[in-house]
Amino acid sequence: QIFTQKLRFDFDEIRLKSISKINKGKQLNKEHMLEIGKFYVLNGGQEPSGYTDSWNTSENTVTISEGGNSCGFVNFNTEKFWSGGHCYYLNKLSENIDVYYLYSYLKFIEPQIMRLRVGSGLPNIQKGDIENIKIKILPKKEQIKISNLLLSTDNKISSIESQKDSFEIFKKGLLQQMFV
Secondary structure, rough: OOOOOOOOOOOOOEHHHHHEEEEEOOOOOOOOEOOOOOEEEEEOOOOOEEEEEOOOOOOOEEOOOOOOOOHHHEEEEEEEEOOOOOEEEEOOOOOOOOHHHHHHHHOOOOHHHOOOOOOOOOOOOOOHHHOOOEEEEEEEEHHHHHHHHHHHHHHHHHHHHHHHHHHHHHHHHHHHHOOO
16 A cells, blocks of 8 residues: 555654764774674674674664765664774664664665765765754654564565575586586
């Protein structure tokens, strides 16, 4: 019903700073990172910068890359991790906000967030610009329904990607047997 426009929502539009605290991580220099550790270090970028045996940010946290080529990248972290100096993380969400709904909405508007970049050498996004991002929200009950639908879709995508990887390995094995 949502996708056929039979079911429409009346969204409230509010600023991110009114539903969440936006924090900047703490710098962890490369010499203090490990190749293998209990917790990954997210220092901006899309992938971990390294690992450590301590964490400063809890699981189920939304992050937004603050600087570099990937500034504005939105991520959902399901594990405890170390939030580095080029990483914004959202916590202390209002009770009326579902974290996965918020992540999904921010991921949807990620191109707009990336356009908030300033600077040319090492671009970054200012905290004030992040705080003023407008979020469309619904009652929490509706947010949860949407989150569950999106999460089940994400899980299905992961399953299909895993199957694809398995088939590619299988195909490679067939080709090796055929041509060796």
